[in-house]
Amino acid sequence: xxxxxxxxxxxxxxxxxxxxxxxxxxxxxxxxxxxxxxxLAPARAGAAEGFVTHFRAVSGPRYAGAICVLWVLTxxxxxxxxxxxxxxxxxxxxxxxxFKTLGAFELKEHLTTIGLGLLPVYxxxxxxxxxxxxxxxRKWLTVVLAAICWYAFLTGHVLNNVRGFxx
Amino acid sequence: xxxxxxTKAQTSSRIGTFSLVFGVSFAILYVVCDMGAFPMFTYHxxxxxxxxxxxxxxxxxxxxxxxxxxxxxxxxxxxxxGVLAALLPEKIRIRIPLALAWIAPVVxxxxxxxxxxxxxxxx
Numbered sequence: 653x654x655x656x657x658x659x660x661x662x663x664x665x666x667x668x669x670x671x672x673x674x675x676x677x678x679x680x681x682x683x684x685x686x687x688x689x690x691x692l693a694p695a696r697a698g699a700a701e702g703f704v705t706h707f708r709a710v711s712g713p714r715y716a717g718a719i720c721v722l723w724v725l726t727x728x729x730x731x732x733x734x735x736x737x738x739x740x741x742x743x744x745x746x747x748x749x750x751f752k753t754l755g756a757f758e759l760k761e762h763l764t765t766i767g768l769g770l771l772p773v774y775x776x777x778x779x780x781x782x783x784x785x786x787x788x789x790r791k792w793l794t795v796v797l798a799a800i801c802w803y804a805f806l807t808g809h810v811l812n813n814v815r816g817f818x819x
Numbered sequence: 820x821x822x823x824x825x826t827k828a829q830t831s832s833r834i835g836t837f838s839l840v841f842g843v844s845f846a847i848l849y850v851v852c853d854m855g856a857f858p859m860f861t862y863h864x865x866x867x868x869x870x871x872x873x874x875x876x877x878x879x880x881x882x883x884x885x886x887x888x889x890x891x892x893x894x895x896x897x898x899x900x901g902v903l904a905a906l907l908p909e910k911i912r913i914r915i916p917l918a919l920a921w922i923a924p925v926v927x928x929x930x931x932x933x934x935x936x937x938x939x940x941x942x
Contacts, residue, residue, distance in 0.1 A: 731887070735864040738882055755938025762853065762931050765890055766924050769845030769897060772838035773920045780835070789917035796921045 666736045673729035674808070680722035681805050687715045688798035691791040712794070716778035719797075720771050727768050734761075741815050753814055760807040763800045770797065833905040836912045841901035843923045848893040850927050854934050858888020859895070 656665060686707065695709035745754055774797060777790040852858065861874040865881030876883040904912070932939075 734886070735862070735884070738884055739864050743882070751938045751940055755935045758935050758938065759931060761886060762849070763924070763928075765849055765886075765893075766846040766927065769849065769893065770842040770920060770924065773835075773842040776835050776838045777917075777920070786917060789920050792918070792921040796924055800924070 666733060669729060669733050669736075670812070673726060673733060674812075676722055676726040676729060677801075677805050677808065680719065680726055681801050683715050683719050683722060684794070684798045684801050686710045687712050687719065688795050691794050713778050713781045716775055720775050723768065723771055723797075723801075727764060730764070741811075745815055750814060753811060756807045757811050760804045764804050767797050767800045832909065832912060836907070836915060837901040837905040839915060839917060839920055840904035841897045843919045844900040845893050845897035846923045846927055848896045849889055850930055850934070852889040852892050853931075856885065857892055858885040859891040860888045861885055862887055 660668075687710065689708040690710050690712045693708050695705050742754065770793065774790075774793055777786045777793060780786055781790070856873055858873055860872065861870045862868075862884040863870070863874075863877070863880055863882075864884060873885065873888075874883060904915070
């Protein structure tokens, strides 16, 4: 990868990775929020055709594969920029004494990792969407993953505001 | 049900058992590796070096990272448990509750929050 640094600065390189990580996270957040809404409050037949109805009327199974791919890609980019974060972002935040911010970020790292490990069973449950025995587990696992995704997104956003691009 | 669909259902069930046990045990093993400091390897981002197992940070080399090593250990352990579970007879496999897939992360959340107690300080 060193040849890239012949054309762009080190800061620009890591900033591009952080932006890609953020864009993938936005796509993941949107997809999993739609899916969670669809399983928590599915659109009823004959319901008024408003924004909320359309928001929750998505086909959950169609989102499952994309969500798995987006989670893995977002995770890979996050794991990549984590090395830069550990040296150039975390140490200065420690010196500023912002320990709760660091703790919240550590929790994000733990939860997204656990979410990564749950993707195979998530994918399996959505692949067998016609099996009624899986409905409850599929619904609540989707909600848990969506909650993890929201927490991770907001924590990442806060940390980026504390010390993000160009660090 | 035909023989072909029987075979498919059985395979599908084994995949389902593997994925369920993998996910649940991955989550548990990850928390154990985190709290017990059991990484498969340690990465030192300063000198860009890997050491096997747990290695404390060295003087003038910056911090050491264990997160990747925890993930590796958890993935290997969870894969082994998942394969073993998938090999169990069907009458045992069907008794593994699917709800564990979402209950495990919910139960582990307070444990993780407690493991980070160092950070929750008021100043």
